[in-house]
Amino acid sequence: MPGTVNKYGFKGNNLLLYFSLLVAVLATSYATVVLGPEKGVVVVMGLVALAVGIIAINNFVFAFYVSTLLSFFIFFIGRYLGDSMPSGYWIDLLILLSFSGLILHKVRLKEPFFYQAQHTITTIYILYTLFLVLEAFNPWMHSMAGWFLIFRKYIQFLMIYIIAINVFKDYRSTINYFKFWIGLSLIAGLYACYQQWFGFLPFEEAWIMNTPGRKGLYILVTGVSRRFSTFSDPAAFGIISAASFTFILVLLVSAEKFRTRLLLTVAAVFIILGVAFSGTRTAYFIIVAGVALYILMTITNKRTLVFASLFVLGFLVIMFGPIYGNATINRIRSTFEFSEDASLEVRDVNRAMIQPYIYRHPIGGGLATSGIQGLEYNPGHFLAGFPPDSGFVKTAVETGWVGLLLQCLIYLIALLAGVRAFYHTEDKKVKALILASVVCCFAFVIGQYGQVAIGQFPGCFLFYSCLALIVKSKYLQAENKNP
Incomplete structure (x- = not known):
């Protein structure tokens, strides 16, 4: 029974x-x-x-x-x-x-x-799915195995999105999941601090040293080690933690209870330390971008004005304060000194070189044809081994300017939907969650310019859960009006 x-x-x-x-x-x-x-x-x-x-x-x-x-x-x-x-x-x-x-x-x-999932975001993702199906017939692609690898991963992201919509049954179930995420992010930040203050564990040290090329990426020429916590690599850890930090920051400024503000402050401090120790320039930049969007969307709020003043003051201290011997501070400063960034110049050269190819191939060279995946699945392809170094560039070279336009349209629709939901919501708690989701998604999108920021574990859970929250926001709002 x-x-x-x-x-x-x-x-x-x-x-x-x-x-x-x-x-x-x-x-x-x-x-x-x-x-x-x-x-x-x-x-x-x-x-x-x-x-x-x-x-x-x-x-x-x-x-x-x-x-x-x-x-x-x-x-x-x-x-x-x-x-x-x-x-x-x-x-x-x-x-x-x-x-x-x-x-x-x-x-x-x-x-x-699709109960409670009928939304423009869902529709545009379905259209993009059909486009990726058509990519299976791309004449420039040599490997169906490579196409299936990328398509399978994309379908997995859609599953996360649909599941999250159904997990978020009401405000309580929604906030419980994000509390869970913040707790896990805090643990990751704490472990990054452990790595910074006490060093890598022996098996982590062996993992870095035993793979050719990994040492040069994780240990800089200055002798400073980039921390990766429990994640796959420093870049993934830095970007995902930075996006989580922007999410927490919005909730922190919006919080009413002292206990909530205290807990969020503790989480934010250790997460931002983890971001700093990751040595990921893209992560530093997306925090500033996310905070800028938050300020623009709530500029009339008194708390926002106080927060903006403190944030700008802290940023100026980091950039121009009399701190010269700290390697972490120096790397953060180099993020915003664009003219002196050698890696950025190399990326600009690569992008200029590949632009003619993108123009000539409106649907790209095919999925899994660039970078290391290209060498594995499409050896001999023009794009094989080409380092995209950016989510947008990877999309452009593999799915063409048509695919890039569709991807940008997805992000635009998602952000506009989030902004619209924020301004049409009256409940303060739901409003704060929506704003945090919009700022977090925006941080991920900005991160796509410098890295493949969207689609890595565990960040895909955060990004697609934020999209799901935007979709469910009108239902959460209605339930709060009639508890």
């Missing part, structure tokens, strides 16, 4: 779950005693994965939370195990299970698939 379902979706009388736990305990004990500790660990991991999978297919919300959690630490686990496990596949599987659980949930409730 089915039991009651609580607000998180768990069934109170689930005999299958209890039986699975009993079997897991017995099997773990047997494996540890009979097979030995090492094989016992493998059995334990397999049983945990099986249990999580069973729960996930029955509870898509649980699976969404677990996949978000795993995306923060999967690279750390991979480094600890010596890159002996295909880390990304575990998250892929969890997202797929969550999406499958969502479909089953809708079938049981006889609910339309």
